[in-house]
Amino acid sequence: MQDTLAELKRGEKAIITDVSSFHIPLKLLEMGCLPGTPVKLVQLAPFQDPMYLNINGSHLAIRKETAAHILIEKVTNE
Amino acid sequence: MSKQINVALIGNPNTGKTSVFNALTGLNQKVGNYPGITVEKKEGVCKLPRGVKAHIIDLPGTYSLNASSLDENVVIELLLNQNDKDFPDIAVVITDVENLKRNLLLFTQIKDLQIPTLLVINMADRMSYKGISLDIEHLEEQLHTKIALISTRKNEGIDKLKQLITNYKDISVKACLDIKSIDTNYFENLHKAFPNQLLYKLWLVITQDVNFGKTSRNEFDAVSDFKTKSSTDLKRLQQKETIKRYQYINNVLKAGQTIDASKAKDLRSKLDRVLTHKFWGYVIFFFILLTIFQAIYDWANVPMDLIDSAFASLSEWTKNMLPPGAFTNLISEGIIPGLGGIVIFIPQIAFLFLFIAVLEESGYMSRVVFLMDRIMRRFGLSGKSVVPLISGTACAIPAIMATRNIESWKERLITILVTPFTTCSARLPVYLIIISLVIPEGRFFGLGYQALTLMLLYLLGFGTAVLSAYVLNKVLKIKSKSFFVIEMPNYKLPLFKNVALTVIEKTKAFVFGAGKIILAISIILWFLASYGPGEAFNNAEEIIRTEYASEHLEEAEIQKKIASHKLEHSYIGITGRAIEPSIRPLGYDWKIGIAIVSSFAAREVFVGTLATIYSVGNDDEETIKNRMAAETNPTLGGPLFTFASGISLLLFYAFAMQCMSTLAIVKRETNSWKWPVLQLIIMTVFAYIVALIAFQFLK
Numbered sequence: 027m028q029d030t031l032a033e034l035k036r037g038e039k040a041i042i043t044d045v046s047s048f049h050i051p052l053k054l055l056e057m058g059c060l061p062g063t064p065v066k067l068v069q070l071a072p073f074q075d076p077m078y079l080n081i082n083g084s085h086l087a088i089r090k091e092t093a094a095h096i097l098i099e100k101v102t103n104e
Numbered sequence: 105m106s107k108q109i110n111v112a113l114i115g116n117p118n119t120g121k122t123s124v125f126n127a128l129t130g131l132n133q134k135v136g137n138y139p140g141i142t143v144e145k146k147e148g149v150c151k152l153p154r155g156v157k158a159h160i161i162d163l164p165g166t167y168s169l170n171a172s173s174l175d176e177n178v179v180i181e182l183l184l185n186q187n188d189k190d191f192p193d194i195a196v197v198i199t200d201v202e203n204l205k206r207n208l209l210l211f212t213q214i215k216d217l218q219i220p221t222l223l224v225i226n227m228a229d230r231m232s233y234k235g236i237s238l239d240i241e242h243l244e245e246q247l248h249t250k251i252a253l254i255s256t257r258k259n260e261g262i263d264k265l266k267q268l269i270t271n272y273k274d275i276s277v278k279a280c281l282d283i284k285s286i287d288t289n290y291f292e293n294l295h296k297a298f299p300n301q302l303l304y305k306l307w308l309v310i311t312q313d314v315n316f317g318k319t320s321r322n323e324f325d326a327v328s329d330f331k332t333k334s335s336t337d338l339k340r341l342q343q344k345e346t347i348k349r350y351q352y353i354n355n356v357l358k359a360g361q362t363i364d365a366s367k368a369k370d371l372r373s374k375l376d377r378v379l380t381h382k383f384w385g386y387v388i389f390f391f392i393l394l395t396i397f398q399a400i401y402d403w404a405n406v407p408m409d410l411i412d413s414a415f416a417s418l419s420e421w422t423k424n425m426l427p428p429g430a431f432t433n434l435i436s437e438g439i440i441p442g443l444g445g446i447v448i449f450i451p452q453i454a455f456l457f458l459f460i461a462v463l464e465e466s467g468y469m470s471r472v473v474f475l476m477d478r479i480m481r482r483f484g485l486s487g488k489s490v491v492p493l494i495s496g497t498a499c500a501i502p503a504i505m506a507t508r509n510i511e512s513w514k515e516r517l518i519t520i521l522v523t524p525f526t527t528c529s530a531r532l533p534v535y536l537i538i539i540s541l542v543i544p545e546g547r548f549f550g551l552g553y554q555a556l557t558l559m560l561l562y563l564l565g566f567g568t569a570v571l572s573a574y575v576l577n578k579v580l581k582i583k584s585k586s587f588f589v590i591e592m593p594n595y596k597l598p599l600f601k602n603v604a605l606t607v608i609e610k611t612k613a614f615v616f617g618a619g620k621i622i623l624a625i626s627i628i629l630w631f632l633a634s635y636g637p638g639e640a641f642n643n644a645e646e647i648i649r650t651e652y653a654s655e656h657l658e659e660a661e662i663q664k665k666i667a668s669h670k671l672e673h674s675y676i677g678i679t680g681r682a683i684e685p686s687i688r689p690l691g692y693d694w695k696i697g698i699a700i701v702s703s704f705a706a707r708e709v710f711v712g713t714l715a716t717i718y719s720v721g722n723d724d725e726e727t728i729k730n731r732m733a734a735e736t737n738p739t740l741g742g743p744l745f746t747f748a749s750g751i752s753l754l755l756f757y758a759f760a761m762q763c764m765s766t767l768a769i770v771k772r773e774t775n776s777w778k779w780p781v782l783q784l785i786i787m788t789v790f791a792y793i794v795a796l797i798a799f800q801f802l803k
Binding site: 045047048051052053054055056057058060061068069071072073074075076078082083084085086087088089091092 | 172342
């Protein structure tokens with residue numbers, strides 16, 4: 027079972043591995059959310075949702091339910 | 105040659121596109137609407153070197169040419185229609201140096217339409233903060249374009265930009281992406297079917313019609329039938345296209361851009377830590393709102409008093425200067441007080457637009473959206489509903505248009521339906537005058553009672569909006585995909601010029617828009633109040649003189665009695681008294697009744713109407729407020745505006761749907777009469793019941 031973006035914790039980094047094309051609108055891809063892109067969770071809003079992400083320099087906020095359709099591989103950095 | 109160059113400014117939101125527009129056009133700009141739709145159209149004229157003129161259009165901000173809203177669709181409509189008189193000779197794509205990669209996606213799309221496309225990299229002053237350096241020559245070569253590196257904040261690079269626009273013919277129209285590489289077979293077939301058309305253009309038309317619904321593009325009509333693929337397949341191809349474009353951009357930037365993260369100063373994360381904090385974030389937001397209301401009430405008072413007395417003396421002066429007669433009366437008793445009723449609110453409306461502009465420009469608004477999304481979702485709204493609900497305090501019309509970026513239709517519809525509950529600036533005139541009549545002046549912890557009452561009314565508006573959203577969310581059975589994405593832009597100090605232009609332009613639009621209605625209504629009202637049918641009106645003087653013959657009243661007193669007798673028997677008086685039974689339980693007299701009826705067109709007409717009604721036949725130089733305070737209740741005696749009737753009136757205006765323009769916008773945005781009609785009936789009935797209960801309880 028692979029991790030999804032929804033499981034990322036604050037400050038953690040990951041690489042997007044796959045984006046469920048059925049559930050994710052084109053707009054999100056166009057804003058930079060593509061396979062192979064590094065992503066970092068900047069902040070969680072109160073009540074743990076939505077997620078404030080830094081996707082390769084692009085700062086976006088999306089809801090957890092959307093993030094659950096984006097697969098990631100966590101980067102365990104130093 | 106004296107031909108104007110058509111320039112289209114295109115760019116992602118938050119790239120400073122409007123600043124560039126303002127820098128190029130200055131005050132030579134006008135704002136209108138695209139025909140048939142309510143998307144704002146901003147155009148201006150810019151003088152270029154060598155006496156050339158450019159006609160500049162500021163197109164709505166968009167992340168890509170694949171439109172997902174009405175606003176974004178405007179961009180693609182224009183770029184696909186070569187016959188449009190505004191079709192650009194040159195497209196100027198504005199990008200933000202900090203988000204160059206994402207911004208370039210749109211650039212490559214436009215470039216592939218083979219329109220000469222110039223790249224503007226804005227906010228160059230931020231480069232050193234962020235440790236960014238660019239190899240402009242390399243980028244120009246790789247992207248087949250010219251680049252203007254500018255800073256609207258420091259006003260640098262604008263001349264270079266003008267120079268490049270003048271020489272637009274030098275810009276290559278070479279495409280960035282070979283569209284065939286996405287799916288060779290499919291595009292070969294497409295090419296065979298339409299050999300004379302640009303492939304990327306065809307592709308856009310096909311996907312656009314599938315995704316956004318068919319629009320008016322006659323020359324391409326046949327194309328949209330050429331699908332041969334299911335919409336899932338098309339979507340997959342679009343994703344592939346996007347990935348390819350990003351690969352291309354990454355390649356270009358690899359050698360053209362270096363970012364030294366160690367040099368980056370990070371103001372964003374420091375501010376974010378406080379402003380989106382789970383406790384302090386809300387506290388700060390609340391204090392910002394509090395400041396806004398205190399400002400609207402306290403700071404705006406001085407200019408408002410000046411305007412009020414200025415209009416009273418202007419009215420008096422016209423009366424003395426012009427020869428007496430019906431025309432003079434029309435001006436001094438109908439038009440001037442009516443207009444005064446709206447001009448007086450310019451200071452407050454300007455303040456409101458000022459605060460909203462600053463919140464938007466600074467990037468703070470996105471943080472509020474982020475903070476509020478989870479909470480708003482419980483009520484069936486989106487975090488993005490906060491923007492319409494806040495800008496609804498200025499006017500429901502732009503607020504309802506601002507719902508367009510809410511992705512889920514159900515959340516958007518609910519937002520549209522509840523936004524008119526927020527206290528718009530048209531309610532402000534009514535609130536202010538009634539508050540100043542019925543709420544005492546004291547202070548409570550440094551805040552005036554009157555300001556607090558106003559604050560409560562605003563909270564009441566928000567509260568009702570949110571609660572009715574909750575009910576609607578339970579009642580409406582609409583299946584709709586819940587999706588939400590918002591960019592969190594960098595914090596920016598708002599540019600004075602941008603804010604000032606927004607405030608001036610919005611205030612102007614409000615005053616002239618409302619002014620027209622008020623002018624028309626006050627003229628009609630004046631006629632109805634100055635003429636009447638039959639004996640009772642025409643022989644008023646005789647009737648009164650006989651009635652009071654034995655009482656030896658002073659002449660002035662007699663004149664007053666005559667005037668009020670005439671008013672009561674004028675056309676307006678007759679109508680007013682006909683509806684009086686239905687509003688008496690709410691504590692109003694027939695004059696307020698007339699004001700309510702006339703303000704169904706627009707709420708702010710209320711004050712103007714009362715001003716007109718009260719000044720007919722009244723020669724004293726008096727402000728509207730003093731005249732209202734002097735009114736007595738015909739059935740109960742005592743002053744007409746008591747605490748009870750005042751509160752009842754405030755509540756009525758808080759809830760009633762009294763704005764034709766809002767109803768028209770709701771019809772347009774929801775594409776059905778069902779929603780505006782429901783809105784009108786439910787809100788008005790609710791307002792009546794609440795006002796009734798309040799008056800009966802308090803009196």
